[in-house]
Each structure stands twice: as structure tokens, then as C-alpha cells.
Amino acid sequence: MEMLIIARFSKVSYEEWLAAFEADGEMRSKFMKNDVVGKVNDHTAVIKTTIFDQEAMEEAMAIRMPELVEQMGIEHEMFVLTPAG
Numbered sequence: 621m622e623m624l625i626i627a628r629f630s631k632v633s634y635e636e637w638l639a640a641f642e643a644d645g646e647m648r649s650k651f652m653k654n655d656v657v658g659k660v661n662d663h664t665a666v667i668k669t670t671i672f673d674q675e676a677m678e679e680a681m682a683i684r685m686p687e688l689v690e691q692m693g694i695e696h697e698m699f700v701l702t703p704a705g
Contacts, residue, residue, distance in 0.1 A: 621674065622701040625667040626660075630693030634659045637692060641665075647684070651676035668701075 629637045641657065648655065651673040658666045671677055688694045 621671045623667075623669055623671055624699045624701055625669065626697040626699075627665045627667060628695045628697075629663055629665075632692045633662050634665060637665060637694070640688070640692070641667075644684070647680055651680060 627637065632640075638657065638659075652669045652671050654668075654670045656668045660666055685694075
């Protein structure tokens, strides 16, 4: 499943968020691949990715997200992408 994720983080900069995102690469590799990230502004990023195990993603995020919310003030909006016809 192709997804677009908007990540907003109120307590850290884009560069700090990106360092944490990259540090979580091994964890993410268990459920997503082909990540492409972009800076929108100092407190917002976009991520385009392929989710290949949604259940594993939900399990990992149930553990990791509370920590990220506390440390970074992070919020995600997630959108499923489909090919235009």
C-alpha cells in the first residue's frame, strides 16, 4: 500500500526529527520500504512510503508513538495513495 504521511512536530526541528526517523530505520524496515522524505518547513515533513505489513506497523507504532509524542510533540496524518487512471 502506497502512503503519504504528513508529520508535524512541535518540540523539535526538522533536522532533529529526521535524525530520529533515520535512527528508526531498522524498525521501519519490518513494515515499510522505499521511504522518501521532504521538508515542508521547520516543523513539518512529508513521507512517501510503501507499507507492506500494516499489522506490524500498527504494533510498532503502538509502542513507539507515545514516546515520540512526548519527546517531539509529533502528530501524523496518513493518506493512502492510488494510481491516477
